[in-house]
Amino acid sequence: MGTAHVDALRRRHGIRDVTFDGYNNVKPVTKTLVETSFVFATCHLIFESILNFLVAQNRNRTDTKGCDATTI
Numbered sequence: 001m002g003t004a005h006v007d008a009l010r011r012r013h014g015i016r017d018v019t020f021d022g023y024n025n026v027k028p029v030t031k032t033l034v035e036t037s038f039v040f041a042t043c044h045l046i047f048e049s050i051l052n053f054l055v056a057q058n059r060n061r062t063d064t065k066g067c068d069a070t071t072i
Helices: 003-013 029-065
Strands: 018-020 026-028
Touching: none
Parallel strands: none
Antiparallel strands: 018 026
């Protein structure tokens, strides 16, 4: 995309800082930051729930076998 086209888009939309996605669309930086934060938060919640599930599975396994550190 040429710089004249970018300057015209900046003037038309009042955008000072812009980023480009892979489809030649001009996106405001704040929208990109919001999208990035949302994706990060979603991935973090998924990872945390998987981790909590694995910890609970491990806790249940050691409790049923009775071989945790307190009984030895």
